[in-house]
Amino acid sequence: MPSVWTKQDSGPVTAMTAYLLKRLAIAFATLVLASMVVFAVLEIIPGDPARLMLGMNASADQVELLRNQMGLNAPLALRYLHWAGGLLSLDFGRSYTYSVPVIDLVRERVVVSLPLALIALALSTLIAIPVGLFSAGRHGRAGDTIAMGAAQLGVAVPNFWFALMLIYLFAVWLRLVPAGGFPGWGAGIWPALKALVLPAIALALPQAAILARVTRSALIEVLNEDYIRTARAKGLPYRAVLWRHALRNAMIPVLTILGLQFAFLLAGTIIIENVFYLPGLGRLVFQAITQRDLIVVESVVMLLVAAVIAVNLLVDLSYAVVDPRLRSRP
Amino acid sequence: MSLLEIESLSLTIGDTPILRNIELSVAPGEVMGLVGESGSGKSITALTVMQLLPYAARTTGRVAFDGIDILAASEDQMCALRGDDIGMVFQEPMTALNPVKTIGEQVAEGIRWHTGASRADAEERARKMLDRVGLPAAQFPLSRYPHELSGGQRQRVVIAIACALKPKLLIADEPTTALDVVLQAQILDLLRDLVAENRMGLLLISHDLAVVTEMADRITILRHGEVMEAGDTARTLSEQLHPYTRQLAQASMHVPARARTHEVGQGQPLLRVDSVTRDYPGRRTSLFKRSAPTRAVDNVSFSMTSGQSVALVGRSGCGKSTLARMILALDGPTSGTIRFRGQEITGKSEADLKSARRDMQVVFQDPYGSFDPRQKVERLVAEPLHVLEKKPDGAERREMVANALHEVGLSPRDMDKYPHEFSGGQRQRLSIARAIITRPKLVVADEPVSALDVSIRAQILDLFAELNQKLGIAYLFITHDLIVARAISDEVMVMHDGRIVERGKTSEVLDHPQSEAARALVGAAPDLHRAIARRLREQG
Numbered sequence: 001m002p003s004v005w006t007k008q009d010s011g012p013v014t015a016m017t018a019y020l021l022k023r024l025a026i027a028f029a030t031l032v033l034a035s036m037v038v039f040a041v042l043e044i045i046p047g048d049p050a051r052l053m054l055g056m057n058a059s060a061d062q063v064e065l066l067r068n069q070m071g072l073n074a075p076l077a078l079r080y081l082h083w084a085g086g087l088l089s090l091d092f093g094r095s096y097t098y099s100v101p102v103i104d105l106v107r108e109r110v111v112v113s114l115p116l117a118l119i120a121l122a123l124s125t126l127i128a129i130p131v132g133l134f135s136a137g138r139h140g141r142a143g144d145t146i147a148m149g150a151a152q153l154g155v156a157v158p159n160f161w162f163a164l165m166l167i168y169l170f171a172v173w174l175r176l177v178p179a180g181g182f183p184g185w186g187a188g189i190w191p192a193l194k195a196l197v198l199p200a201i202a203l204a205l206p207q208a209a210i211l212a213r214v215t216r217s218a219l220i221e222v223l224n225e226d227y228i229r230t231a232r233a234k235g236l237p238y239r240a241v242l243w244r245h246a247l248r249n250a251m252i253p254v255l256t257i258l259g260l261q262f263a264f265l266l267a268g269t270i271i272i273e274n275v276f277y278l279p280g281l282g283r284l285v286f287q288a289i290t291q292r293d294l295i296v297v298e299s300v301v302m303l304l305v306a307a308v309i310a311v312n313l314l315v316d317l318s319y320a321v322v323d324p325r326l327r328s329r330p
Numbered sequence: 331m332s333l334l335e336i337e338s339l340s341l342t343i344g345d346t347p348i349l350r351n352i353e354l355s356v357a358p359g360e361v362m363g364l365v366g367e368s369g370s371g372k373s374i375t376a377l378t379v380m381q382l383l384p385y386a387a388r389t390t391g392r393v394a395f396d397g398i399d400i401l402a403a404s405e406d407q408m409c410a411l412r413g414d415d416i417g418m419v420f421q422e423p424m425t426a427l428n429p430v431k432t433i434g435e436q437v438a439e440g441i442r443w444h445t446g447a448s449r450a451d452a453e454e455r456a457r458k459m460l461d462r463v464g465l466p467a468a469q470f471p472l473s474r475y476p477h478e479l480s481g482g483q484r485q486r487v488v489i490a491i492a493c494a495l496k497p498k499l500l501i502a503d504e505p506t507t508a509l510d511v512v513l514q515a516q517i518l519d520l521l522r523d524l525v526a527e528n529r530m531g532l533l534l535i536s537h538d539l540a541v542v543t544e545m546a547d548r549i550t551i552l553r554h555g556e557v558m559e560a561g562d563t564a565r566t567l568s569e570q571l572h573p574y575t576r577q578l579a580q581a582s583m584h585v586p587a588r589a590r591t592h593e594v595g596q597g598q599p600l601l602r603v604d605s606v607t608r609d610y611p612g613r614r615t616s617l618f619k620r621s622a623p624t625r626a627v628d629n630v631s632f633s634m635t636s637g638q639s640v641a642l643v644g645r646s647g648c649g650k651s652t653l654a655r656m657i658l659a660l661d662g663p664t665s666g667t668i669r670f671r672g673q674e675i676t677g678k679s680e681a682d683l684k685s686a687r688r689d690m691q692v693v694f695q696d697p698y699g700s701f702d703p704r705q706k707v708e709r710l711v712a713e714p715l716h717v718l719e720k721k722p723d724g725a726e727r728r729e730m731v732a733n734a735l736h737e738v739g740l741s742p743r744d745m746d747k748y749p750h751e752f753s754g755g756q757r758q759r760l761s762i763a764r765a766i767i768t769r770p771k772l773v774v775a776d777e778p779v780s781a782l783d784v785s786i787r788a789q790i791l792d793l794f795a796e797l798n799q800k801l802g803i804a805y806l807f808i809t810h811d812l813i814v815a816r817a818i819s820d821e822v823m824v825m826h827d828g829r830i831v832e833r834g835k836t837s838e839v840l841d842h843p844q845s846e847a848a849r850a851l852v853g854a855a856p857d858l859h860r861a862i863a864r865r866l867r868e869q870g
Contacts, residue, residue, distance in 0.1 A: 226425040232382055233420075234440035234491060235413030237405070244439075248430050323430055324475040 016327045019320055027313045034305045035087065039080050042294050048072075052292050053096045083298070092299035097291045102299045105284060110303075112182055113273070113280035116196050116203070117265055123204035124211055124265075125258065129247075131208070132215025132254075137242055139220055148216065154209025159268055163202035163275045170198060180277035199276045203268050207261050214257045218250035225249070251322045259315035263308045333358050333499055333531040334379065339391035341374060341555075343384065348374055349555040352391070356499060359529035361522075363546030363563060365539060365578070367783035368754065371555040372535045376501045379533075380418055381408045396498060413440040417492030421504035423485035427476035433460070433487045434472020441494050459490045463520060481646065482513035486520070493524055499531045500524070506541065510645040510810040515854035518545060537783055539582045540856035543567055543865065551575055564865035567858070577785065583858055584788035585817045586795035598672055599633035600771055600804055601657065606630050606666030608652055626652040627663070628828035636771055639798055639805040641815035641836065643851060644825035650808045653825070654774050657806065658692055659683050671771065688717045691765035695777035697757035701749040708745040711735065711764045718768065734763040737800075738793060755786030759793065766797060776808045791817050812855045816840055824848040 050066040051058070067073050071082065086093060092102035131147055138144040171179035177198055183191045222228065223246055231245045232238070270282035281300055288296035320326045332355040341349040349371045356362045366372050377383050379393060381400060393400040396415065398407070412418075420426045427436060437456035441447055447455070453472060460470060463486040476484055485505065492500060502521060506514035522545065525532050536542050542549055543563055550560040551574065559572040570576040607629050612621035627649045634640055644650050655661040657668060659675045668676050670686050678686075691714060694700045701710050711731045715722060722730060732742035738759040749757060758778065765773050778794070779787040795818060797803055809815055815822050815836060822839040824832040826847035832839060843849045 226420060226422055227428040229382065230420065230426045230436075230488065230491065231428065231439075233380060233412055233418040235409045235411070235443055236439070237409050240443075245428050245431075249428065324432075325429060325477045 016320060019326065020317065023313055023316045027309050030309055031306060032084075034309070035084055035302060036080070038298055038301050038305070039083060042298055043076065045294075049096050049292065049294055087299075087302060093295045095288075095293055095296045097288075097293045097296075102296055105296065106281070106299065106303065109279060109281045109284045111185060112196075112278055113269055113282060116199055116269060116273075116278070116280060117262075119196060119200040120203035120207070120265055120268075121258075121262065123200055124208035124261075127204065127208040128211030129215055129254070131212040132219060133242060133247065135212070135216040136219035136223065136246070137238070139223075144216075148213065151209040151212045154205050155213070157206065159202050159206050160271050160275050162205060163199065163272055166198045166202055167276075180275075182278050182280075195276075195278070199272045199278060202275070203265060203272050206268075207265060210261065211254065211257060215250065215254050218253040219246050222246045222249045248322060252319060255315050255318055255322070259312045262311045266304050266307065332356065333360075333396060334533070335392070335394045336375070336379075337392040337394075339375070339378065339389065339393060341371075341378060341383075341387055341389045343386050343388075347555060348387070349378075351556065352552075353557055353560070354550050356531040356533050358498065358531050359525060360548065361525060361532045361534055361546045363542035363549040364533060364535045364552065365537065365542050365549060366552035367537060367578075367785065369554075370552040372537075372552055373503055374555075375552070376418065376503050376533065376535055379499075379501060380412060380416065381405075382412075410444075413492075413497075414444045414495050415498050417495075417497035417500045419485070419488050419492050419500065419502040419505045421507050423481050423488055423508060426488050427484055429476055431475075432472060433465075433470070433474050433476065433479070436476075437487065437490050437494055438472075440491060444495055456490070456494065459494045460487070463487075463490045463493075464516075465490070482509055482517065485509065485513075485517055489517070489520065489524075493530075496528050497530060499533065501533045501535070503535045504537070505534075507536070507538070511812070511854040511856070512645050512850055514541070514856070521545070538856065539567070539578055539784070540858040540861055543858060543861035544856055551578065564862055564869055567862050568866060579858065581784040581788040583813070584784075584791065586788075586792045588795045588799065599669075600636040600638075600671060601806075602633040602669040603653075603657065604631050604667045604669070606653070606656060606663040606668060608649075608656060608661070609664045625828050627656070629666070630825075630828070630830050631666075632823060632830060632833065634772070634804055634806065636804050637798070637802045638821065639807070639819045641807040641809060641819035641822045642825060643809055643812065643815050643822060644847070645810060645851070648825045649828040650825050651776060654692075654776055654806065654808050658690060658774055659686065684717050685719075687714075688768050689770050690772040690774065691768065691770040693758075693761050693765050693773060693775040693778045696781055697754050697761060698781075700761055701757065703749055705748075706745070707731075707735075707747050707749070707760060710749065711745075711760060711767055713764060714768045730767055731763075734767040735760075737766060737797065738763045753786075755782055755789060758782060758786075758790055762790075762793060762797070766801065766803065769801065770803060772804045772806065774806045774808070777810070778807070779814055780809065780811055787814075794818055810851075812840055812851060824851065 048063070048067075050063045050070060050072060054062055054066060071079060074082070083093070090103055092106065094100065095102050095105060098105060131151070135144045135147045167179050170176050177194050182195045185192050219242070223242075228241060228245055231241045236244070269280060270286055272278075273280040273282035274286060281303070285297060285300040287293075288300065334354075334356040336352055336354040339349055339352040340347065352371070352375055354362065354364070354375070364372050364375065374383070378389060379395065379400060381403065383389075389401055391401070395411065398411070400408075403411070427433070434453055434456055437459060438449070438452040441452040441455050442449065445452070457467060457472060460472070461467065465483060465486055470479070470483070476487070479487065489505075500521070505521065506517050509517065518541065521532060521534070524530060534542060534545050546563045548561060549563040549566050551558045551566075551572070553574055558574045559566060566575060567579060570579055606627060607625065608627040609623040609625050612623045630653060642650050642653070652661065656663050659668075659678070662676055667674055671689060673686065675683060675686050708728065708731050711734055712727050715727060715730065728745065731745055735742050735744055740756065740759055740763065744752075749760070752760065775794070779790050782790060791814070794805065798805060805818070807815065807819055819836050822834065822836045823830050824839065824843075824845060824847055826845070831845040832843065832848045839848060840852060843852045
């Protein structure tokens with residue numbers, strides 16, 4: 001990449017800046033739109049948070065008083081702006097059920113969920129790309145068939161069932177890791193990581209299976225390109241051609257899927273955190289929904305939306321790193 | 331002592347025989363031309379020498395390169411030969427380079443791989459090689475990416491990759507087929523010089539007899555995987571002893587018989603283009619600024635009468651396709667007007683264009699890419715019928731499709747087939763059937779025969795001529811091939827840098843070109859007669 005940045009004429013660099021700014025603007029617009037939708041949906045859902053907090057026996061006057069205190073009687077637009085403004089300064093409001101600032105709840109939980117998601121993402125990529133390379137290199141032969149059969153199984157198996165099997169094998173039978181719960185990072189890095197290993201695997205495997213299939217088919221398509229033949233005519237062995245010429249060209253569809261999968265990964269944490277009894281964001285949002293703690297739901301959903309948008313922004317930017325044609329597009 | 335010797339080479343894929351008893355040799359410093367139509371086994375022969383065949387291919391016979399038995403060589407041995415002693419150049423320069431790597435990386439890669447040179451050394455040698463093929467450092471630094479280069483420039487990069495290590499043998503598989511005639515002449519000159527400089531053997535594969543005649547010392551003619559005739563180029567082509575050689579030579583110079591029976595329309599012109607200009611926005615130079623727009627078509631005016639056949643010739647990138655798109659109302663001009671049958675078609679809505687669309691149709695270059703592979707011929711050929719005032723019912727529709735198929739020399743029974751069941755020439759007949767089904771007054775044909783073999787090309791040119799006479803359709807042929815222009819058009823317009831620089835009767839323009847652009851095109855166009863004559867003269 002350095003060659004492009006140091007080039008004399010300023011074309012590609014400014015084109016790159018324009019591309020960057022455009023992507024940023026789109027990401028921000030998406031975020032605003034998503035916040036409106038999240039706010040509106042929870043506004044429509046029946047159930048009065050003030051009534052819920054005070055219980056069924058509270059009088060109408062008491063409820064009205066609390067509604068005024070909570071600002072629930074202000075006009076819709078004003079409440080939205082208030083809420084959205086709060087989000088920007090990381091003031092998410094107070095939880096109705098826990099009666100603590102939402103930010104404190106989130107802060108507590110994010111240190112579990114974020115490492116879990118990142119480990120799972122890394123794991124799925126680290127499994128998928130080598131498997132994809134392996135399969136594409138043996139296209140149509142036994143190794144490919146076996147690898148893709150395994151991947152098919154990985155796609156088909158539901159992750160909560162797979163999680164239970166992992167618990168049975170590694171926690172109950174082999175007793176290598178705990179079956180669930182989280183000791184907290186205060187208990188030391190190693191015990192904490194040990195508690196995250198199984199959930200991360202359970203989350204990563206189905207993702208890895210899909211990603212491996214995408215990697216394989218992207219590579220196979222690229223391997224039919226004329227420039228692969230040019231590379232082979234240079235005298236490069238097949239393996240070198242695969243790594244040096246095919247992989248980078250196959251990265252665009254792989255990155256796209258990776259970005260899309262991140263949203264599923266986050267959704268998956270809700271189930272997996274419940275299976276493993278992890279105090280993460282997934283469990284927080286699950287509990288908040290059942291208790292109609294709307295402010296918590298809104299905040300966590302917005303946080304997840306922001307995370308997905310951020311990851312996809314990163315994916316958009318990495319396209320430009322991978323493909324020089326995007327950098328110089330006018 | 332031959333550099334490359336192929337003896338009784340046969341090749342099968344599955345149970346299908348692809349090559350049968352091929353005999354061929356190339357000596358150092360010699361140019362061997364390998365000629366044949368598509369599917370004759372030219373490329374497979376080349377890939378056999380490189381050992382880059384599909385897995386299922388099985389070979390027998392002997393292929394010896396510089397004393398090495400290629401068919402018995404291990405993959406490691408082949409990797410050592412490829413790119414070092416044998417270089418290869420491919421047909422399609424637009425896709426032959428890796429889009430995510432710089433040209434410097436791609437040229438230096440082979441050098442580093444084979445010689446173990448350091449990055450700096452390899453890049454220095456790559457630089458020299460790029461200079462040698464005519465890509466100087468000032469305009470083409472090593473940091474350029476393929477998409478920043480034109481087709482001809484990319485083909486030079488591919489040649490630089492293939493010749494970077496001064497191979498003993500260069501295999502060039504249709505190296506100029508995708509390029510316009512002027513670029514073709516330049517690339518052929520380059521190859522000729524490289525052969526002379528290093529006493530390199532060149533195996534030149536082409537379907538174009540004229541190109542091969544200009545280049546090759548000896549020629550081998552393939553058909554259906556068998557050698558038909560081989561020998562000294564000039565003698566083989568002047569004597570034309572083998573019937574297939576004669577057939578090929580005649581087809582490549584074919585001019586359809588065109589009796590002038592119909593009257594070229596008088597009075598109101600069919601098509602009138604008035605000072606049409608088309609600009610494309612310039613490249614972004616900063617966030618808020620763009621460089622000056624590119625003028626693809628620059629103040630073009632001309633008119634055509636009904637039944638007239640006009641060729642629009644020019645080099646690639648001269649603006650001829652942009653002009654055609656505007657005539658077909660697929661793109662709007664930046665300024666100027668286009669009138670068809672007296673009605674203005676610029677800036678009209680699709681609904682208003684319907685009647686104009688009925689009277690003008692298009693035939694594209696690529697008979698493979700212009701059909702949906704999952705639809706039957708009936709539906710594909712009937713596609714333009716939706717612009718008719720009254721939609722024909724099922725039976726009428728089949729009737730019209732059957733007629734159109736009959737007119738282009740196909741059987742009405744072909745209606746229920748899929749495109750893949752047809753050969754390239756038949757597919758081009760299908761696209762002509764699709765174009766004439768609405769009985770248009772004007773057909774715009776964009777390089778309609780340049781993807782076809784010479785004998786098929788001759789048949790399609792005949793078909794165009796016949797339909798012009800029978801139905802009185804006016805043609806606008808867009809081509810860079812002067813032989814096609816000569817064969818099929820009454821008038822020629824030469825386009826250069828967005829302008830029409832010359833217009834006149836076909837024979838006058840092609841025999842006595844006035845403008846510099848026309849002279850360049852005529853001078854660079856390969857001509858079989860001229861090439862044979864020159865070879866015979868040189869050999870005395």
